[in-house]
Amino acid sequence: MTVAQALFMGLLQGASELFPVSSLGHAVLVPSLLRWNFKQTDPSFVPFLVLLHLGTAGALLVIYRDEWVAIIRGFLTAALRGEMRTDSERLAMLLLVGTIPAAVLGVFLESRIKSLFASPYEAAGFLVINGLLMLGFEQLRRRAEHRAAASAKSRDEQEAHFAQAERISFRAAALVGACQALAFFPGISRSGITIGGGLVAGLRHQEAARFSFLLATPVILGAGIVEVPQLFASGVPLGEYLAAAVLSGVAAYASARFLLRYFRSGRLDPYGWYCIAAGLVSLALLRFSL
């Protein structure tokens, strides 16, 4: 992998990790479409991905630094007391409940699933499915809005009828967390699935995105940290990879800021249509070797 390719992949990973468009799908598809011949099975590719993920997790930690301090404090307080009294304590427990299913499925299934569906054709197909899921989530949401907020005139009024992340039920948090495992299929977006799950569970769009990003942080950070020893294997161009990781972090920071603003009134639909179009175009390009 050249320096330019590494930096491009860093930018792509950081931007697509938080947008509901599947970073893994793009990481499989884009090099293939650009006919870059670096091998993703190469031993030095795993440390590269590890650093990119740490860059993304770092960006999320910076954005939510105050909230994470409150969440960690809330977790310790509630765990020792055996009771939740504040929103931070409830959110801490919701994140624990949401993280466990994803972590269990990740440790036991991730490598098997990824190795089964690693081809660009499958990534393109799953990208189309991801798009349909995003549109489906929004369709369900529109029905809920019609029931709950039929008299609302503006999007802000509609959104006001829905809840904050702290009010999601524990069952829904576990279900949304478990859905993250679907993102092991390249083309299915982790953030898309969790934002969509949050919408179905009755959260506002912006709160669903916030819950998704908070839920992602321990998973991405944990997955990165356990692989850190691989960074010190011989032949790993650490300098280039670190530069790509910084770029990934900057892109993730900008993406998260944009999305949190966008989801004040925006919907998942544009990302759904993008995924369907990108998946279909990629399938055509791959099929006809254009």
Next chain:
Amino acid sequence: MKSNSIAVGLGVLGVVFIVLAVLYALGVLQLFTSGPGNHYKHAILLVVLAVASFVAANFARPKTV
């Protein structure tokens, strides 16, 4: 749902997770792994599950006022 027996059960579950974590870390247990060796990823996950079990046990324990 508060009950001493549920709390004790969750506490025991936590201890089981700790034991399994040690076995994975030492490479004794190879269940659901990619091959022989020390499986720190599995061990860390089981420690997290143990912590969650102990927290749940504390939540399930009836509180005296």
